Amino acid sequence: MARKKFILISLMLILLGCREEYEILHSSQTQTSLGEENTGNLKGFYLLNEGNMGSNKASLDYFDFATGIYHRNIYAEANPFIVKELGDVGNDIQIYGSKLYAVINVSNYIEVMEAKTAKHIGKIEIPNVRYIKFHNGKAYASSYVAPVKFDQNARVGYVAEIDTATLEVLRTVNVGYQPEELVIANNKIYVANSGGYMFPNYDRTVSVIDLETFKEEKKIDVGINLHRLRKTPYHELIVSSRGDYYNEPSKLFVIDLDREEVTQTIEMAVSNLDIVGDSAYIYAVEWSHNTQKNTITYGILNIKTKEIVSRNFIKDGTDKDIVIPYGVKVNPVTKDIYVTDAIDYVTPGTLLCYNKFGKLKWKVDTGDIPGHFAFLFE
Secondary structure (H helix, E strand, O other): OHHHHHHHHHHHHHHHHHHHOOOOOOOEEEEOOOOOOOOOOEEEEEEEEOOOOOOOOOEEEEEEOOOOEEEEOHHHHHOOOOOOOOOOOEEEEEEEOOEEEEEEOOOOEEEEEEOOOOOEEEEEEOOOEEEEEEEOOEEEEEEOOOOOOOOOOOOOOEEEEEEOOOOOEEEEEEOOOOEEEEEEEOOEEEEEEOOHHHOOOOOOEEEEEEOOOOEEEEEEEOOOOEEEEEEOOOOEEEEEEOOOOOOOOOEEEEEEOOOOEEEEEEOOOOOEEEEEOOEEEEEEEEEEOOOOEEEEEEEEEEOOOOEEEEOOOOOOOHHHHOOOEEEEEEOOOOOOEEEEEOOOOOOEEEEEEEOOOOOEEEEEEEEEOEEEEEEEEO
16 A cells, blocks of 8 residues: 555656646736727637747737737747747638637648637648638648748649548648648639749749649639739639739739639739728738838728729828838728738737727737737637
C-alpha cells in the first residue's frame, strides 16, 4: 500500500513539474471605448496578425463589441501547450460553423480552433497555403505548392478540398501559377492566379473548377498578377490585378458569371477591399520600381453602377497618419470601418476604427502586420 502511495505522489510531482515547464503568455487588454451598442448578433471580431516572414510571430487578437475591450495575443493564452504558437505568416482567417480557421502560409498549415474560445482543435497540412472558403460542409484552400522563392520553373498551384468534420484533405486539383483568393458560385470554384513567383511572366487567368468532378474546366483570361476575387449580388465577380510594379498599374476587372468572361475594366488601384451592400471599400498601396515609392489611395466603388463614388472614405484627415494600410473591414451592422496599419512590417501595428462618416472613433496597438478579419456572430 505504501509503495502504491509513493508511486502516486511521484507521478503527481512529475506532472506538476512538467506543467511548470510551459510558460503561459498572457494576453494584454486595451479599453478602446465603453462598448458598442446596436451590433445585432455580432459579438466581436478576430484580427490575424501576419508577423514578418521568418519570425514565427503570427498572432491572434480579439475585439469584444459589448465591452469595447481589445484583447491582444490571445492564442498563446488559450493554448499554452502549443509550441511556437501560431507560426510563420498568418494569411487568412475565416469562421465556418463552430470553428475558426487561420491560414498560416509559410508554416504550411491551417490552424483550426473553437470559434468562441480560440482553443486549438487540429491542423490541416497544406504547402504554402494562401486563402480558404467554405461550401456544403467542405473547405477549399488555395495553395502555391511551390516553396517561397522566385522560380520560373515553379510548379502550378492547386486547390484542396477539405472535410470540415474530419479535417482531412479529400481531393486536390491543379490550377494556375501561385493561386490567390477564390470564390464559390454556380457550383463552381473560381480562383485568381497570380504567377507571383514567375516575374516578369505573370499568370493572368482565373481558373474555373467544377465542384462535382473537381476538375479545372477552363481558364478565363483577365490580367496580370491577379489577387483579390469577390462575388457581387449582380452575378458578377470582381478581381484585382496588382500590375507589374513598373508600367502596368493595378486595376479591377469585372467578370460576368453567365458568360465567364471579362466585361469591364475599372481604372482603380486595389490592394484590398471589403464589400457591404453596393459599396466596395478599397485601399491601395501601389509600389513603383520606377520611382521607388508607394502611392497610397482610398476609395469607395459602387459595385452595381461601377462608379467610383468617393476617392477617400477617411474624411477627417487621419489617413495621413497611416503609414502602410494593410487591411480593411466594414461592420455590416454599424457600418464602422476598420483599417489596419502595418507601419514598418517589423513592429506592432495599429488598428483604427472609423464611423460610417469616416471620422476616427478609436485606435489601438495590434500584433505585427495586422491584416485579416473574421466577425464572430452569436
